[in-house]
Amino acid sequence: MNLTPVKTPLVVQKLFPQYTWEIASDSKEIYLTFDDGPTPEITNWVLDLLKQYDAKATFFCIGKNIEKHPEIFQDIIHDGHTIGNHTYNHIKGWKTSVVDYLENVNKAQQVINTHLNYIAQNQKSSIANLQSPISNLFRPPYGQITPKQGTQLIKLGYKIIMWSVLSIDWDAFVSRKICLNNVITKADSGSIIVFHDSVKASKNMQYALPKVLEYFSKKGYTFKSIE
Numbered sequence: 001m002n003l004t005p006v007k008t009p010l011v012v013q014k015l016f017p018q019y020t021w022e023i024a025s026d027s028k029e030i031y032l033t034f035d036d037g038p039t040p041e042i043t044n045w046v047l048d049l050l051k052q053y054d055a056k057a058t059f060f061c062i063g064k065n066i067e068k069h070p071e072i073f074q075d076i077i078h079d080g081h082t083i084g085n086h087t088y089n090h091i092k093g094w095k096t097s098v099v100d101y102l103e104n105v106n107k108a109q110q111v112i113n114t115h116l117n118y119i120a121q122n123q124k125s126s127i128a129n130l131q132s133p134i135s136n137l138f139r140p141p142y143g144q145i146t147p148k149q150g151t152q153l154i155k156l157g158y159k160i161i162m163w164s165v166l167s168i169d170w171d172a173f174v175s176r177k178i179c180l181n182n183v184i185t186k187a188d189s190g191s192i193i194v195f196h197d198s199v200k201a202s203k204n205m206q207y208a209l210p211k212v213l214e215y216f217s218k219k220g221y222t223f224k225s226i227e
Ligand SMILES: [Zn+2]
Pocket: 035, 036, 086, 090, 140, 141, 142
């Protein structure tokens, strides 16, 4: 049984106001996010689908995975999505010292910056299509981050992005329909929704995501990346 709340309770958001839980919005906008990539085939499957709906999203990438699959990282950028840092190798904040945590995030950031600069330099002609090569978004793996780690990262200029709705796509005990329902029943204007472009989550994600895009598009929503 999964006890993770699908929708982040307001009390949690109020306890940690220094983190971003949703985007204040008057219009019908939804912020899809994808964690743990880039992953061969799965990330590109997501990119193709987003294109069909003219949807933009935010990809919280693992540094190690960017090193393994730089061409997929490049595809994400070329499609005009935003990148966020998700640590170098998906570490747990509560089990890691502040120093080690900052070092790990910094290591991932070096990888991100190196690849963003490389892409920007080699695509001068189409640079207008690229977003700012600077990225300061960070999402802690498992949502685990201690107050000290959070404070230090904010001091270093990171914007910490949590979420308002979890699809719980990664959980093998959650059915595809429940995963879809988690998003459809809880998301609203300004919601930050978590999906995963990972192998583990692919069964649920690949079922729910097309239906989420279809459902909210029909209701007049647009999908935006976090700036
Ligand atoms: Zn993750």
